[in-house]
Amino acid sequence: MTPEEAEAAEERPRAVTIIGRLWLVLAVLFLCKAVVNLAVWTVLQPDAPSLVRDALANAPMLSFMRPLLSHITAVMTVQALWWIFVGVAAFGLLRLWPWARVAIQGVCGLLLVYFLGFETLWAIVWPHLPSQSARAAALGASYRSLALVAGLSVGAAAGAGLIWMIVLLRAPRVRAAFQNGPSNSGPVG
DSSP, rough: OOHHHHHHHHHOOOOHHHHHHHHHHHHHHHHHHHHHHHHHHHGGGGGHHHHHHHHHHSSSOOHHHHHHHHHHHHHHHHHHHHHHHHHHHHHHTTTHHHHHHHHHHHHHHHHHHHHHHHHHHHHHHHSSSSSSSSHHHHHHHHHHHHHHHHHHHHHHHHHHHHHHHHHHHHHHHHHHHHHHHOOOOOOOO
16 A cells, blocks of 8 residues: 555545445446346337336336336436436545535435335335235235335335435544545545
8 A cells, every 4th residue: 555545545534435435336336237227128129018018017006107117218317327426426425525425415315215215115015916926825925924024124224224324424524524625645445
């Protein structure tokens, strides 16, 4: 480790390094996923009307499903742009750019709202989904209850992690590191 790298590591709190690296990795992974989804959907575009019709026939009756599926290309493009923004904000967080701390807090807050909405939707829709196989039907309510609890638990854990990130980014020591200005020396990671 060079002296510049050691100095940059001392300036940046460990919580910022961990959060920044985590969001950078997640942004790259989810951006790749969004691009692959977009590429696959583009290839499937000629069969899109029948695919959407089949998906709507098998989906629960939710009013937002038809517009969502009819504009799926736009949805996937927005997802890709979102993850590009998150990646840039994570890079900025690692460079101690003041706007990046606020941006990552906003990302955490928006994803927290998303997880809360998804958990609510999961709890409402899951019990009403039809069983896909005779074996699943034979397992009955206990299987479905276990899957519901597992899904809600994973969402609660992700929500707790997001809340913890917001708390860490609002800590006085982290705020002080961002008030000292951007870090121009040393590696980003």
